[in-house]
Amino acid sequence: MAEPTCENCKLREKYDNNPKSFLGRFWRWHIGFCPGWKAFMKSLDEDKKQELRVKYNLKTK
Secondary structure, three states: OOOOOHOHHHHHHHHHOOOOOOOHHHHHHHHOOOOOHHHHHHHHHHHHHHHHHHHOOOOOO
C-alpha cells in the first residue's frame, strides 16, 4: 500500500474548515474504517496521535 496522504487530505481540510459540511461529515465518518487513516495514525509519535485524538474526538485504543 502507498503511503497515506492523510496529512494533506482535501476532505480532512474540508472538515477542519467546516466540520458540519457534508464533505466534512463524510470525512469524519470515513476515518472510522479507513485503512489509510489507521496506517497514518500508527506512523505518528504518541504526542501527535494524542493531539489528533483530542482534535477529532477519537476514541483512545
